[in-house]
Amino acid sequence: MSDIAFLGGGNMASAIMNGINRGIKSGDLPQLIVDVFDKNKDKLEIWASLGASGLLNVQENLSNTKLWILAVKPQNMRELCESIAKYIREDTLILSVAAGLSTEVISSWLSGHKKIVRCMPNTPTSLGMGATGIFAPKSVSEQEYSMIKSILRTTGLTIELQDESLMDSVGALSGSGPAYIFYFIEALVEGGVELGLDRNTSEELAIKTVVGAGLLASNSDTPVSKLRENVTSKGGTTRAALDVFEKHNFKEIVKEAMKAARNRSEQLSKENN
Numbered sequence: 001m002s003d004i005a006f007l008g009g010g011n012m013a014s015a016i017m018n019g020i021n022r023g024i025k026s027g028d029l030p031q032l033i034v035d036v037f038d039k040n041k042d043k044l045e046i047w048a049s050l051g052a053s054g055l056l057n058v059q060e061n062l063s064n065t066k067l068w069i070l071a072v073k074p075q076n077m078r079e080l081c082e083s084i085a086k087y088i089r090e091d092t093l094i095l096s097v098a099a100g101l102s103t104e105v106i107s108s109w110l111s112g113h114k115k116i117v118r119c120m121p122n123t124p125t126s127l128g129m130g131a132t133g134i135f136a137p138k139s140v141s142e143q144e145y146s147m148i149k150s151i152l153r154t155t156g157l158t159i160e161l162q163d164e165s166l167m168d169s170v171g172a173l174s175g176s177g178p179a180y181i182f183y184f185i186e187a188l189v190e191g192g193v194e195l196g197l198d199r200n201t202s203e204e205l206a207i208k209t210v211v212g213a214g215l216l217a218s219n220s221d222t223p224v225s226k227l228r229e230n231v232t233s234k235g236g237t238t239r240a241a242l243d244v245f246e247k248h249n250f251k252e253i254v255k256e257a258m259k260a261a262r263n264r265s266e267q268l269s270k271e272n273n
């Protein structure tokens, strides 16, 4: 009998599991028994090293597990929910990490079960540097919500939302955000190479710059815009670069991209319903 069952054992499930292990090690969480169900055998191999049992098929004893974490792609969620609904008990607590899918839609696939919390994490969760939005409907008790929050806090920053529709906006910012930053790093690396640096040097400089700037923004009380101004000498090199960003409406491009992510998240619920 386990305390937590992950249904889907891919990137996001293992990232959250890393947090759980950190929480257990630091004493923030009690020792927990974790099962992972994934229909792909290859995915199960890593789980033993994370201290969890990997299982190919859901079995009846899933009913004895209090917390189920649904971590399959939105496109696979209906099939998964319909296959596990028969094991659900009145007090089973569900945590979904899926983008876009509302608690209402998931509930309809779980025979009307109402104890469903949603979260929108991101991949830095695996390092304890995640940024996660959480939403719980009124049908989830304070005690149940606290239990889930204590688990998610082991993965980094958690922000509680009162309005479920804002989960789509959180997904467009911090959920997908690491991909935007990686894309920017790729551009910096390619830019460095075009300016004559070798690829390794360019990559080292690009990654350290993003890490350093992120830490500076995170550890300083100075507004981000002022930190940017501190780098930008009048008539200097940074000003020349920022003029190009502004000429091509860089901020507008970022905002448009985020709106596309938010709209896609909204669509996912409708498409998979």
Ligand SMILES: NC(=O)C1=CN([C@@H]2O[C@H](COP(=O)(O)OP(=O)(O)OC[C@H]3O[C@@H](n4cnc5c(N)ncnc54)[C@H](O)[C@@H]3O)[C@@H](O)[C@H]2O)C=CC1
Pocket (backbone or CB within 6 Å): 007, 008, 009, 010, 011, 012, 013, 037, 038, 039, 040, 043, 071, 072, 073, 074, 076, 079, 080, 097, 098, 099, 120, 121, 122, 123, 175, 176
């Ligand atoms: N990757 C990311 O950065 C983020 C992902 N998410 C959400 O997390 C969820 C999972 O995404 P990833 O971990 O990236 O995907 P993934 O593809 O790494 O993992 C999904 C796993 O589910 C398994 N699976 C599929 N159908 C199954 C079934 N019926 N029964 C058991 N296992 C099944 C697959 O074999 C796979 O291992 C998605 O809903 C996504 O929207 C949320 C925030 C960030």
Ligand SMILES: O=C(O)[C@@H]1CCC=N1
Pocket (backbone or CB within 6 Å): 099, 171, 175, 176
């Ligand atoms: O691209 C996706 O759908 C997922 C959700 C947020 C980040 N990755």
